Amino acid sequence: MIPMPRSYHGHGALRGLVLWVLSQSPANGAEIISTIEKMWWGLWRPSPGAVYPLLSSMAEEGVISRGPDGRYELTERGRRELEESYWVPQRKPMSVDVAIEELDGYVRYLEEVRGSGSLAGRGKRIAEIAERLRRLSEDA
Template identity: 40%
Template sequence: MSDMNDLWRKLSKLGRYGGYGGLRSWVLYMLGERPMNGAEIMDSMESMSYGAWRPSPGSIYPLLSKMVEEKLITKREDGRYVLASEGYDRINFFGENVDKRPYSVGNILTDFDNYLSYMEDLQKDKVLPYEDKLGRIIERMTRLKESLHK
């Protein structure tokens, strides 16, 4: 628990949790403790902040993909991420911030993709109550795609 308190103090010095700098460090630290998927990382961060903050799928999943590309972490077959040896070497608590990107069709579709990744990581019982809504969204997306070729 003292490790968590130490992490909390270091993150507090960042002033905010936004930007990949602090978030990247937090993810590296957490994956150094145990393998996790994106939803588990988000749940743990929410729990560690006592419910005061929860990262969005649009923050976590692009970051995880970027960290895999940078060979800081690897994604196992079970969907959980683990710290790679390069990740252990690069753990630091004060990273760089990334500018917010403007919204475009491409960015919106990327956000959709990130949210889908999050939903795929959730346990089925959390998604099942929204099965009808999910079906309506799928129908609308299908109509949109088909309208592109008319």
């Protein structure tokens, strides 16, 4: 999940989230809502009543544009706004130590959900990742 600004239920935060989502790829309103919900792990889903008026106003401002397929994309002005925002999501950890701490957190999470059936069918992928980590540990 990406870092959130201090007041994450205001339109400023929603605007930032929309900008970030559109920086990844063009999307329509429903896709934007779904992506934000996934970013929040289902804990928060912006309402269409907030998203669609925001998309309209952002398009009027020239921050985003709507293509013939109904998908929105950032304009150059939108890219600048995202770059100048104070909470641009990090694309990678700030250091190796932070990355290791994040890995530890994910492993703890997976350990906690192990009995819930959430890992069903994912054993092979987990084993592949574990093997890669084992090789890294040998080089450390």
